[in-house]
Amino acid sequence: MIGTAALSPPLPGHVVKEKVSREDWIMRGVLLAIALFLTVSILLPLYSLMSKGFEDKDGNFTGLANFTEFFSTPALSYSILNSLTITLWTSAIVLILAFTFAYGLTRSCMPLKSLFKGIALVPILMPSLLPAIALVYFFGKQGIISSWLLGYELYGPIGIVMGECIYVFPHALTIMLIAMAMSDARLLEASEALGASKIKTFFTVTLPGMRYGLVSAFFVTFTLVITDFGVPKVLGGKYNVLATDVYKQVVGRQDFEMGAVVSMVLLVPAVLAFFADRIVQRKQVAMLSTRAVPYVPKPSKGYDMAMLGFCCLVGFIILSVLGMAFFASFIKFWPYNMTLGLNHYQFDLMDGGGWASYFNSIELASWTAVVGTIMIFIGAYLVEKSKGFKTGRNLMQFLCIIPMAVPGLALGLAYIFFFNHPDNPLGFLYHTMPILVICTVTHFYTVSHLTAVTALKQMDPEFESVSASLKVPFYKTFRRVTVPVCVPAILDISMYLFVNAMTTVSAVVFLYSPDTTLASVAVLNMDDAGDTAPAAAMGMMIVFTAAAVRLIHSVLTRGLARRTQAWRNR
């Protein structure tokens, strides 16, 4: 080297300070704004809920007094046992059914696979109250086949387990199908080539290969059932579970402190299941990265027929539950006047908010889908693709995962404590549509976030580097490349949010006002008032709407795929 550098030589220990560009500031700003939203919509309300559990009615700190009362009141603490009982029974039954169903769909040559898959996913479109109401028409005191229960009472654990099984079946099935699609056919072939029998292969290769899927399905079932409120509300009778206790304490007895205590008790199993599931998921990802060869089943008449028979049976049960709700809503006066009519759809003549609640639900679902999709997708994009600012991104990632661990009832109750507090400047939101939107977006944030992250991870990580080198700001590349490429995932997220906003009861049941009654809550209230048929009718309106949205979604996905995703076809 000739001459010395004009610029001072770099100091040996001097750490290079990275210049933060204007774009980086924009990214961080937006990321912080979304993090702030989540802080207000989940962290602070949760804190309010927790602190309420340690206070008396006048707001004085009482330590564990409320908990002592809870555990020393048998009527309350028995609910823990009851909740665990119905949850474990449901999980056991659903896991076996869903496993066999998924096995039939992936490992046999039975016909009509996609039809059966479609039927199995139908319960997703219903609020969990609806299968419960249908069961009343089957097995209730005036049910058409009540004698099949051999004298046992529908209202209680039997009814709850039946209702929950239908409610969670599609969720368990989806996980099983993914797990089965992932397992490696080469292992099965190797086992066969080594002369192992079919049964031995099943127990030494198939089952172990699916263990993470099974465990994951168990945790999802467990969490959904223990936090579900719709089925036990309709079919619980005198059999108390944690979820209905929260509702009873708050709505029935106006004992908010005890409601807080019960929801915190409810939070414990949900959080435990959540963390266990996260650990399992991580291991599952490790398995996913190995290159698996998908299994192609060979026809085998007897076995295929057996599988078809089983799927027919399950499909028939699901369809008859839907069909029963459908007919019950049209029958004039069960069981005395079995002619059909639309009188139960005249919601304005009944309690529950009338047709206005239906349109409120549409409004809530639309806002949730639009606002939620935009915010969640942008949030996921910034977490995945922004540079530097590691602490901020990790914090954000954590915030995005929390909502999944919080049961809807606990969330709704937490909102009462937080937003209805006289000192909260955000108190004006209480009893409005926006608070319902905020609550619903938050409630379903995690799954949507993870869907977005998965889609973003599949994109080339260097798109951002290339556009930076071409001096195109990130937001232009986001608009021109990221969003168009992720259209399928974005549509999935918006549909998920819409359908869930239509069907959810648990969080919003504490938050609606006379001006913002909702269809799903109307189902609950009409059933509560003994108007079972109108409740079924409103439930069917939700199913029709959710089904219509699903249909629009699939048409859109296909249509858009043809236009904006032309590049996918070679």
Next chain:
Amino acid sequence: MVCEGKPMADSGAYLKVENLTKKFGDFTALKDISLEIFEGEFVCFLGPSGCGKTTLLRAIAGLDIQTHGRVEQAGLDISGLPPSERNFGIVFQSYALFPNLTVNRNVAYGLENRKTPKPKIDAKVTELLQLVGLPEQGQKYPAQLSGGQQQRVALARALATSPGLLLLDEPLSALDAKVRVRLRHEIKDLQLKVGVTTIMVTHDQEEALTMADRIVVMNEGIIEQVGTPEDIYSRPESPFVADFVGTMNFLTGTAAGNGNVKLDGVELAAIGATDSAADGNPITICIRPEDIVTRGVTKDTDNAVPAVVETLEFLGSFYRVTLHTQGPERTEFRADFSINLMRDLDFFEGGNVVVSLPADHIRVYGEAVTHSDEAV
């Protein structure tokens, strides 16, 4: 050359890397790297995976900014600048073409943001696609092109904004062998035509040798040698370079004074001796198999070594012959002899031959050398 009044252009280097260190937690990926690259040069960073070559490229691009040290481009200190404030175009192994935009829109991507008038953009895009040999493909989507074509589109896109520096990160690694060889020449020609200063990262020595004006050989976060392809191949400065580039015999011998060495009792002159180890000390003698001579060699030829043929391996255009010396150590070494030569000479396994290890092709290293066997 020092130019008064123009202090920044002191050594004429377009890109200057000074004392660059990059740490990922406890792991140091680059250790105090200094390097100069001149305007219009084609430089290859060559090394095995994990040697830090890509890390160095990404530090120069500002994609992963170094922990310590300075980067200077065109006389400006750009050490801490984000990529969007630097002046470079980049091509990745994955191409990173925007899948939902046509080839035309991909190439125009950087220009559209600069408020260039539309007709001018179109003209530039047409010109660039012509340049990379894809004049008719503008309306297609990337997925409709072959890998080689996609790579050329990526190249056109990187060049569209006329950057001062072109960075290529393993641009040919994802392509199959024949396309790779063809693209090598095309990229080199293109670079000569455009005259842009270019840095290419590669682990493929052939790519580096055929394309680069200068090669920077890297290993474990440090630079082993910088030089022209011929320098690197013929005068490797370290055993690592000797081993990594081309094939090489690593033979154990002893120092014999005056730069001479002893191989199994036979004294050899060695011009390329790099180390003046004391007499009798163990040293490593290196010679490439193709530099070993046998035609017309007798016991009286300079650096003649009597040997025994062990095995003959047919490799198409030449034979790789494994021999061992006739002394007590029976040191094994390999020589490449052309088919032509083999036709004239009577070689058979177990036969005695005399070969010569020409003094100007012998490299001597003082330290004991460990090297990978498959490289020989």
